[in-house]
Amino acid sequence: xxxxxxxxxxxxxxxxxxxxxxxxxxxxxxxxxxxxxxxxxxxxxxxxxxxxxxxxxxxxxxxxxxxxxxxxxxxxxxxxxxxxxxxxxxxxxxxxxxxxxxxxxxxxxxxxxxxxxxxxxxxxxxxxxxxxxxxxxxxxxxxxxxxxxxxxxxxxxxxxxxxxxxxxxxxxxxxxxxxxxxxxxxxxxxxxxxxxxxxxxxxxxxxxxxxxxxxxxxxxxxxxxxxxxxxxxxxxxxxxxxxxxxxxxxxxxxxxxxxxxxxxxxxxxxxxxxxxxxxxxxxxxxxxxxxxxxxxxxxxxxxxxxxxxxxxxxxxxxxxxxxxxxxxxxxxxxx
Amino acid sequence: xxxxxxxxxxxxxxxxxxxxxxxxxxxxxxxxxxxxxxxxxxxxxxxxxxxxxxxxxxxxxxxxxxxxxxxxxxxxxxxxxxxxxxxxxxxxxxxxxxxxxxxxxxxxxxxxxxxxxxxxxxxxxxxxxxxxxxxxxxxxxxxxxxxxxxxxxxxxxxxxxxxxxxxxxxxxxxxxxxxxxxxxxxxxxxxxxxxxxxxxxxxxxxxxxxxxxxxxxxxxxxxxxxxxxxxxxxxxxxxxxxxxxxxxxxxxxxxxxxxxxxxxxxxxxxxxxxxxxxxxxxxxxxxxxxxxxxxxxxxxxxxxxxxxxxxxxxxxxxxxxxxxxxxxxxxxxxxxxxxxxxxxxxxxxxxxxxxxxxxxxxxxxxxxxxxxxxxxxxxxxxxxxxxxxxxxxxxxxxxxxxxxxxxxxxxxxxxxxxxxxxxxxx
Numbered sequence: 001x002x003x004x005x006x007x008x009x010x011x012x013x014x015x016x017x018x019x020x021x022x023x024x025x026x027x028x029x030x031x032x033x034x035x036x037x038x039x040x041x042x043x044x045x046x047x048x049x050x051x052x053x054x055x056x057x058x059x060x061x062x063x064x065x066x067x068x069x070x071x072x073x074x075x076x077x078x079x080x081x082x083x084x085x086x087x088x089x090x091x092x093x094x095x096x097x098x099x100x101x102x103x104x105x106x107x108x109x110x111x112x113x114x115x116x117x118x119x120x121x122x123x124x125x126x127x128x129x130x131x132x133x134x135x136x137x138x139x140x141x142x143x144x145x146x147x148x149x150x151x152x153x154x155x156x157x158x159x160x161x162x163x164x165x166x167x168x169x170x171x172x173x174x175x176x177x178x179x180x181x182x183x184x185x186x187x188x189x190x191x192x193x194x195x196x197x198x199x200x201x202x203x204x205x206x207x208x209x210x211x212x213x214x215x216x217x218x219x220x221x222x223x224x225x226x227x228x229x230x231x232x233x234x235x236x237x238x239x240x241x242x243x244x245x246x247x248x249x250x251x252x253x254x255x256x257x258x259x260x261x262x263x264x265x266x267x268x269x270x271x272x273x274x275x276x277x278x279x280x281x282x283x284x285x286x287x288x289x290x291x292x293x294x295x296x297x298x299x300x301x302x303x304x305x306x307x308x309x310x311x312x313x314x315x316x317x318x319x320x321x322x323x324x325x326x327x328x329x330x331x332x333x334x335x
Numbered sequence: 336x337x338x339x340x341x342x343x344x345x346x347x348x349x350x351x352x353x354x355x356x357x358x359x360x361x362x363x364x365x366x367x368x369x370x371x372x373x374x375x376x377x378x379x380x381x382x383x384x385x386x387x388x389x390x391x392x393x394x395x396x397x398x399x400x401x402x403x404x405x406x407x408x409x410x411x412x413x414x415x416x417x418x419x420x421x422x423x424x425x426x427x428x429x430x431x432x433x434x435x436x437x438x439x440x441x442x443x444x445x446x447x448x449x450x451x452x453x454x455x456x457x458x459x460x461x462x463x464x465x466x467x468x469x470x471x472x473x474x475x476x477x478x479x480x481x482x483x484x485x486x487x488x489x490x491x492x493x494x495x496x497x498x499x500x501x502x503x504x505x506x507x508x509x510x511x512x513x514x515x516x517x518x519x520x521x522x523x524x525x526x527x528x529x530x531x532x533x534x535x536x537x538x539x540x541x542x543x544x545x546x547x548x549x550x551x552x553x554x555x556x557x558x559x560x561x562x563x564x565x566x567x568x569x570x571x572x573x574x575x576x577x578x579x580x581x582x583x584x585x586x587x588x589x590x591x592x593x594x595x596x597x598x599x600x601x602x603x604x605x606x607x608x609x610x611x612x613x614x615x616x617x618x619x620x621x622x623x624x625x626x627x628x629x630x631x632x633x634x635x636x637x638x639x640x641x642x643x644x645x646x647x648x649x650x651x652x653x654x655x656x657x658x659x660x661x662x663x664x665x666x667x668x669x670x671x672x673x674x675x676x677x678x679x680x681x682x683x684x685x686x687x688x689x690x691x692x693x694x695x696x697x698x699x700x701x702x703x704x705x706x707x708x709x710x711x712x713x714x715x716x717x718x719x720x721x722x723x724x725x726x727x728x729x730x731x732x733x734x735x736x737x738x739x740x741x742x743x744x745x746x747x748x749x750x751x752x753x754x755x756x757x758x759x760x761x
Contacts, residue, residue, distance in 0.1 A: 068454075069761050070453060070723060070724075070761065075453060075481065075482040075559075075723075076453055076454070076455050077453050077454050077455070077723070096759040097759060097761060101756075101759060102752050102755035102756045102758075102759055103734060103735060103738070103752045103756065104730060104731035104732075104733075104734040104735045104752050104753060104756030105727070105730070105731065105756045105759050105760075106727075106730065107759070173590065173595065174587035174590055174595075175587075175598075175599075187586060187587060187589060187590055188590075189534075189590050190586075190587070190589040190590045190741075191741070275535075276534065276535055276536050277535075278534070278535035278737065279535075290726075290730070292425075293421075293424070293425075293726040294724070294726050294727050294760070
C-alpha cells in the first residue's frame with residue numbers, strides 16, 4: 001500500500017500510570033480499587049444473572065424434560081419426566097415417536113426452517129450491505145438538504161416491524177399496489193419464491209437504513225486529509241475507494257454486518273405476518289413460537305438449538321472475520 | 336496462549352447470541368398435569384374475577400354492572416385481556432399454570448376447551464356444579480364436552496353462511512354440485528364463482544373441515560383419535576381441490592383470509608362467498624362502500640345432498656378448578672348465559688346466541704335478519720376437532736390441505752398425511 005496510514009496514537013500505548021510517591025501505597029491503592037471495582041460490579045452481575053442466565057439455564061433444563069403426555073385411560077395430561085436427548089433428536093433427526101415425522105407436523109419442518117432462515121440471512125444481509133454502503137456514501141457528501149435526506153432515509157427503520165409487515169402485506173396482496181404497478185397477476189404470498197422475495201424485499205426496505213447509518217458513522221471517522229493526500233499522489237476514485245475507504249471503514253462495516261446477521265437469524269415478525277410461514281417461509285423463530293403452543297419443553301430444546309446456531313455464527317464472525325463489537329473498545333492493544 | 340485467543344471472541348459471541356436469543360426462550364415453568372382440586376370450595380361464595388378478551392362492543396361491562404348491583408357481597412371484577420386470540424390463550428395458560436385462584440370464570444374459545452379440560456384446569460360441570468344445557472343448540476354443547484363430561488357452558492356461537500348474488504342467482508344452491516353448475520353464470524359475468532378462506536391459517540382448517548364433514552368424513556372420532564383417512568374425507572377435500580383446478584375457485588383465493596374474501600365479494604368479484612355472519616352488515620352498507628349492498632342474499636352452506644356442515648365459532652364460559660368461590664362462579668355463569676343475557680349479546684354485540692329459541696325471536700330477527708339462516712347452519716354444524724391437541728391437529732389439517740389445494744400433493748396423499756400427522760401428536 002502506497003498510502004501508509006499513521007498509527008493511531010492512543011492505540012497500542014499501554015496505560016501509563018502517574019508516577020506514584022511510593023510503590024507500597026500504590027499497591028495498596030490498587031488492591032482497594034480492585035475490591036471496590038468488584039463491589040460495584042455486583043449489581044450488574046446480579047441483574048445479568050436474573051435476566052439472562054436464569055432464563056437460559058432454565059430453558060436448557062426444560063429442554064431435557066419430556067412434554068406432558070395424554071394418558072388415554074384418564075383423558076388427562078400427565079407429567080413427562082426426564083427425556084434425555086429425545087427433544088433434540090426430535091428436531092435434528094425429525095423423529096416423531098420413533099418414526100420420521102409426517103408432513104404437517106412441526107418436527108418435519110426443522111431443516112426447512114433452518115435453510116429458510118439462512119437463505120433470508122445471507123440474501124438480506126448481502127443486499128442491505130451493498131445498498132447501505134451506497135446510501136452511506138451519498139449521505140456522507142456535503143450537499144444542500146443533507147440532513148433532510150438523512151432523516152428521510154431513517155423513516156423505514158423507525159416504523160415498527162409489525163406495521164412494516166402489514167404494509168407490505170397489503171402491497172403484495174393480489175389486488176395490491178405491486179401487481180397494479182407492474183400489471184402482473186402474481187400471487188405474492190401464494191407460492192414459494194414470490195413469497196420469499198416478498199419477505200426479502202420488505203426486510204431490505206426496512207433495515208437498509210440501519211446498515212447505512214452504521215456505515216456512515218464509520219465513513220465519517222476517515223479524515224479528509226487521507227483522501228487529499230491520495231489525490232495528490234494521483235489515485236483514481238476507484239483506487240481511493242478500494243485502498244482507503246474500504247479498509248478504513250472495515251471495522252464499522254463488520255460490526256454492522258454482525259449485528260444484521262444475528263438480527264436476521266432470528267427473523268420472526270415479517271414472515272409471520274406476511275405469510276404465516278406458508279410456502280416455505282417458516283423461520284426458526286416462527287417454529288419456536290408455534291411449538292410453544294404444542295409443548296414448552298420441546299420448544300425449549302428448539303430455542304436452545306437456535307441459540308447454539310446463532311452463537312456459532314457470532315463466534316465465527318468475531319474470531320475469524322475480525323468483527324469485534326466489544327473488543328474494539330477494550331483490547332485495542334492487541335495487534 | 337492459544338486458548339486465550341479463542342476465549343474473548345467466544346465470550347463476545349456468547350454475549351451477543353444470548354442477548355439476541357434470550358427473549359426467544361421457553362414459556363417458563365413445567366406443565367402441571369394433576370390440576371387443582373375439583374372437589375374443593377364448591378360452596379364458596381364471595382368476590383370473583385371474570386376474564387375475557389377485549390370487550391370491543393361494550394357487552395361485558397353493562398352485564399357485570401348489572402350483576403354487581405344485584406349481588407353486592409359477591410362482586411365480579413372484569414379482567415380484560417388483549418384483542419388477539421393467541422395472546423388470550425397464552426395468558427390463560429400462564430395463569431392456570433400458576434394455579435391462580437383469581438381467574439375464577441374464564442372465557443375460552445371453543446377450540447381451547449378440550450385442551451384446558453385435559454390439563455385439569457377446568458371444573459367439571461357435574462354434581463354440585465352441574466349446569467343445564469338442555470335449551471342450548473347441541474353442536475355448541477359438543478364443543479364444551481370432553482370425554483363425555485361437560486367442562487364449560489356455551490356462551491356464544493357462530494357458523495358459516497353462504498353469501499350469494501341474488502340478482503344473478505334467483506334461488507340459492509342447496510348442494511355443492513348445484514352451486515358448481517351455476518358457475519357458468521359467473522363466467523358470463525366475468526367474475527369469480529366461489530371463494531372461502533384458503534390462506535394457510537386457522538381459516539383453512541375451518542374451510543377444509545367443512546368440506547370433509549359435509550361429505551360425512553371426520554377429522555377425529557368421538558374419542559379424539561385421528562379418523563380422517565376415509566373415502567368421505569377424500570371426497571370432501573377433493574371437491575375443493577377440483578374447484579381450484581377448474582377455476583371455479585379463483586386462483587387468488589389461495590391468499591384469502593376473511594377480510595380479503597369479503598372485499599372481493601363486496602367489489603362484485605365473486606358470485607358465491609363462504610363467510611361468517613359479520614359480513615352481512617358490512618356488505619349491506621348503502622354508503623357506497625359495497626357494490627353489492629342490495630344485491631346479495633344468504634343461505635346455509637351447500638353440502639353433499641343438502642345443507643353443508645359448517646364449522647363452529649364462538650366461545651364457552653368455564654370455571655377454574657383453582658377458584659375459591661365456585662358457588663358464586665356457577666351462579667355468574669348461569670347469569671351470563673341466561674335468555675336475557677343471550678339477547679343482549681345478540682343486540683349489543685351481534686354475537687349469535689346458543690339458545691335455539693332465540694333464533695326465531697321477532698325482537699332479534701328484526702335487528703339481525705340472518706338469524707333464521709344461521710340457525711340452520713349451526714344446527715347442521717360439526718365442531719372443529721374436539722381434541723386436547725388442537726394446535727397440532729389444526730396444523731396437520733392446514734399444511735396438508737394447503738398442499739392439496741395448490742396441487743403439490745394428491746388428495747389421497749394429503750389426507751393420509753393428515754392422518755399420520757394427527758397421530759404423531761401425543
